[in-house]
Amino acid sequence: MSIKHSLLALLSEGPKYGLQLRQEFEAKTGQVWPLNVGQVYTTLQRLESDELVESDGLGEDGPRRTFRITSKGDSELSTWLHTPPDLTSPPRDELTIKILVALDLSKVDVHEVIQVHRRYVVELMQQWTRLKENESGFDLRLALAIDAELFRLDAVVRWLDAAESRLNRAFSEPPRIETSQPLRLRRRMGVR
Amino acid sequence: MTILELENVSKTYGGGPTEVHALSHVSLSVEAGAFVAVMGASGSGKTTLLSIAGSLENPTSGEVRIDGRPLSSMSRNDKARLRRRSIGYVFQDFNLLNGLTAVENVSLPLELDGLPAKKAQAVAMEVLDGLGLSERASSYPDQLSGGESQRVAIARAVVGERRLLLADEPSGALDSTNAEAVMRLVLAACHRGVGAVVVTHDAHLASWADRVVFLRDGRVIDQTMPPAGPESLLAPSPEL
Incomplete structure (x- = not known):
């Protein structure tokens, strides 16, 4: 902003x-x-x-x-x-980092970590939707700002869903030989 | 008052090595006027849950009660009557009958339940009018837009004295504006005392519900707490 x-x-x-x-x-x-x-x-x-x-x-x-x-x-x-905002560099998103870190910890159930965040984000979305339901009919600017927030949070839930699905596939398939991704790209994406 | 109650419901398809546990020990209560969303990935058991809740399928074990009446003790005819009178269904692909107009689609369940055609159509017109569709009443489904078709489907689901609304991805094919309109209709039905269960993989839709239940591999794994007052999201007045 x-x-x-x-x-x-x-x-x-x-x-x-x-x-x-x-x-x-x-x-x-x-x-x-x-x-x-x-x-x-x-x-x-x-x-x-x-x-x-x-x-x-x-x-x-x-x-x-x-x-x-x-x-x-x-x-x-x-x-x-x-001028479109610079979206080329992925932001250092705390949620993404937490899931990536959880993957490496044997004592942590990454699915549980995903669900904790999913529930929290959906609860937030419920709150924003209540606000829209109650007030946005009277305030166009508020409705637009709430829509923006809801779409942003929806994208977070979609990423969590996709992450869970990718993890399920990864754990159910035999391990593949990892191709070496360019180191700079891995660093830029925050992946070790 | 509890409209729908699933108690320890399980559903298994097939047997032996091909056995699939679609639902495992699911318990869920929906009060009158409550709006519950069930979220889960494809194959998590959402549609099976809805079919069992609507008496379209029988559970392998456990009990389903609608308005306090256990489905296991009902005959096939009793269930059919219950479905016509008390339960409204909304499907992703609308399931409107192409040979009937919008008003005929809405009045059909009332006529099947014995109401004279004229009376049934008058009641159906009232519901369509409430959804802003009175001018489309004589249109056939192929003359309606996606948003209009879904509103007709919701009109059909809430017409009469329906107590329970069950919806499977009710706005799956709609744009965000029409999807929001559909969710507002579900909410309006809840404000009139209807209990609603909407299954979806879409958090945007689920956020309209009072309670979101998460399903994974046929099990309820989590649910949201009642949302806090929305005022907490607005900026506090900054101090000077």
């Missing part, structure tokens, strides 16, 4: 002061992402020093200082919106 670019997006609608930016950020993300006012002002200072925003407070600090986006900021916002 880029706070920097979210604030630029809010300022592209017109000049605003810090507290107003925080309130609008929360409203527009369906209150799903918390943001404290300190983060807002720190980010605004950085944006100002990069000449992406300017303030007309003339030395005035605090809540009454108003910020507006510059043309350089407009250009930065447009570039950010149209």
Whole structure:
């Protein structure tokens, strides 16, 4: 979540002061992402020093200082919106690492580890779905943010299902001679 | 009140070296108004569980009770009557009868149960209307979209005084918007007091349920706890 670019997006609608930016950020993300006012002002200072925003407070600090986006900021916002995020490097996902580690521990039942995580993620999904059921009809932004979270969690459950199925196959078939994968790729994927 | 109860139910197919244990000692209770999802991989026993719960198959051992009545003591005719009156089924491929219109598909179980055709169709129209399908009532299944067909299938499953809704991957072939609409219909039926069991491999669908039961190799291995209030997921108001 880029706070920097979210604030630029809010300022592209017109000049605003810090507290107003925080309130609008929360409203527009369906209150799903918390943001404290300190983060807002720190980010605004950085944006100002990069000449992406300017303030007309003339030395005035605090809540009454108003910020507006510059043309350089407009250009930065447009570039950010149209640039896909870098998804080429797998994130160092804690869950993936736990399953990979569990595989090497003879005293640990990896299926049990998978199920503990599966149950937790499905419980989380139930909570998000309740929220959608109760409120999303009235708040489009909240519904979109919840859908994003549900699809992300759904992908985690699918990976756990696929992992379990792959493990079942691996344990039921005779061991194969391992081909040596390129070391760099194995390292990059977090596989020992 | 418990609508459906499976007590120590097992189901074995075949014998000798080809014997398959589809279900092993499964116990499950569904209260009136409860929405239970059963999750598991292909071959985990989900469909067998649903067939036994709906009296379409007999367990090898154990007991199934619907509305407190044990299925083992019912005759074939009693079970058929129970299925018509108390149980609604929703299948992944809808199973609508192609020669009947949407309203005729929905009214059919009522007519089979002895309600005059006109009355049955009036009741069916009411249900279709509630699902936003009154304008499609005269359409045949091949004239309906996937989402509409599944809504008709749900209308057929909840029409009359059905107490139990059993659904097998009810939104398997639908896009996410239509799948959500289907789950909202199941939920609405539960709010009216129907007990629902949906079997699926899809966590997205299962997350609509009050309780998710996990099945592996024919055994219940786990279940979710009742979900906490959704408010806990929203950001707290940050301190100034």
